[in-house]
Amino acid sequence: MKEILILLRPRFLSFKNRRITGKSKGRKVIFLFFGTIGIAFWGGTFFIFYRILNYFKGIESFGDILAFKLLSTSLITLFSLLIFSGILASLTKLYLAKDLSLVHSMPVSREKLFLARWFESTIDSSWMVFIYSLPLFLSYGIVYKAGVFYYAMAGINILPFCLIASSLSVLTVMMAALFLPAGRIRSVFVFLGLLLFLLLIISFRLIRPEKFVNPEAFSSLLLYFKNLESPKSPLLPTTWFFDALQTSLSGSMKSALFHSSLSWSFAITMIFVIAWISGAIYFKGLSKSQAAPVRFFSFPRSKRPRYLWHLNFLSGSKRAFIVKEIKIFFRDQTQWSQIFLIVALIAIYLYNFSVLPLERSSIKLEYLQNILSFLNMGLVAFVLSAVSARFVFPAVSLEGEAFWIVRSSPVSIRTFLWTKFFVYFFPLLFLSELLIVVTNILLHVTPIMMVVSVLTILFMVPGIISMGIGMGAIYPDFKSENPTQSFTSLGGLIYMTLCMGFIAAVIVLEAGPVYNIFMTGIRRGSLTLFQWIWIVGSFSMVFALCIGALVIPMRLGEKKILQGDLELHVSGHGTDSNK
């Protein structure tokens, strides 16, 4: 046990020493921002569950059935989440962590090393699920006026629940590592997880839950309810947890303790089982993960397709950066798996517009369609900002520790940044225009509204991309193991705030003139001189804003890199005097 605690100590000390790094100010801002969002989300979850349960409680005869159906479904969802995050966490901790060769060279038994790593991965994969499951249990306790025994049971049962999920995850990973290199397993699981998530979203969306607010569809709700049978096998850990909670709510102490004992005994047994199995297969899998990854598709040199190098109309350096960027992007499975997610979300976005019940609104249809179209410009720009935060903002950081190649090459930083800009500009412009044109067609907007929204997006996209590249250059993270996550940094936060400000400014500036143009069209009148001045002034300001958003961030990013503030691994020296 002592050795396991020693192995866990570096993690604890690293966490403790974070304040020493001198970036505490930025971290505090991020902590405050995400902390506020987290608390709001926690409160929101509690509020929603509390309202739903209160509503169910009010339904005679099958209110309780609905409430417990919700509980059992929630527990299955939590368990699935725990298993999925457990797979990723244990894979990272046990097979991919950089310090593995160091710890494996130490005189500690592999079993203890495995247990220490597994314990770490359990904490990593469970803490968030644990925190966000609390509003669920709390709302049941309050609505059903439960006593202390219920809360104690919830607390006692959540621990084995997490341990069981984590041990099942680690078993899956150890088995998979025997057949696949660890790097590939992560890609496969991330891909499968995303696929599952997409299927859930799409199927949920296609059910069209909004029709349930319509009383006419109530008969189909009963049918839906009948079909919504969640699995409830006595062999499932979710059933033990569910039974423990249900019986403790009804005050049946003996039964609750029996189900808790089932959970705990199984969790403890699983710890012994995984420790025993790890002795047999963990090190074999780990050795395999150290081997060089083999390419899925490899061509002999003479037959190798070289189509990307034939971008001959570009100068050598631009072609070099563009080809490199595209190849690296598509060879990184974590990147293209996220593209599937975006495509699916876009499909849902467009589907939502196609099923909007506009005719049921009390507002005049033509008026409503065009208001929605105008607001949709902001929404599309917001979607673009979110996509850019994930793909464009980390673009400079993605160079990683190989950034020395760019710095030592005979190419200006300006060329480097603008090449990055254009690599992302064209696909994202296409995406944004596609969204705006298709939604406008679905909304049957007026031609003038179509022109205004297409042009506005055309001018906004370069600004949003430029801010992504520029801010990414000002706040790079070349040392991160996963630079694509850099949008959660202080720089990412500032980028999203700037994008929001930019979008809001454009929408506010255009709102008045567009309203005037639209209303004049409806009334078949003509614009007054004042309205003309207003329109020209507003659109000129929008144009100037878009040019500013395009030019300024790129200049600042370039300046920041050239100042030499972006140090890589300078031996023995971490920071620069120029800061």
Next chain:
Amino acid sequence: MIELKNLTKHFGSVVAVNRLNLFVSKGEIFGFIGPNGAGKTTTLRMMGGVLSPTEGSVIIDGINIAEEPEEAKKRIGFIPDRPFLYEKLTGMEFLRFTADLYGIEDGLFYKKSEEVLKKFSLDDWAEELIESYSHGMKQRLILSAAILHEPKVIVIDEPMVGLDPAGIRLVKTLFREVAKKGTTIFMSTHSLGMAEDVCNRIGIIHKGSLIATGTIEELKCLAQVQERDLEKIFMILTEEETIP
């Protein structure tokens, strides 16, 4: 060919490189030695254009790297101490990327790339992703890329790290060959044997300052030792500096 004028670099309150003045002529192999944290890597990174100096200038082939960075860098082949590369490119693709950056034409590229890959025994690995290369193979690939455009100056930090004996021998031969053709080589190393073996002149840096430069014979006089033992010379000179 290489001129460092008052080259200075501060990291916060730490002076990593302090008013370095040095001239290295065409075809010369210059060895840069010093204890850990002396400022070798920082100097080389400023010479490669990877780091900007706090003060002073780096002049390569008469071009100030701060004023005309692209022109100066065209003349340099920079090789860092740690071979960080684009892991998702193949070796051949990386060479092609480098060739495009340095403006090497297609026809010449195919000829040159086959040549360097063969020279560094990487021809069988050319179509494999760099992520599957060993440390030594990555080092060989960087060396291949650095000489692809036939630079006038090679700036290399720890050239032998990660190389096997055959690789070390290859690099030594290569340095002598290219220096004979007029390429200037500026290398930092911890291997005093390597410095003694290949370099025409050696500079010793300690606590950011250049404390001695010259041939082995000149350094021997400076350290007042009889034998031609660079290790002894190095120890005497750096120890003297540490005595208050």
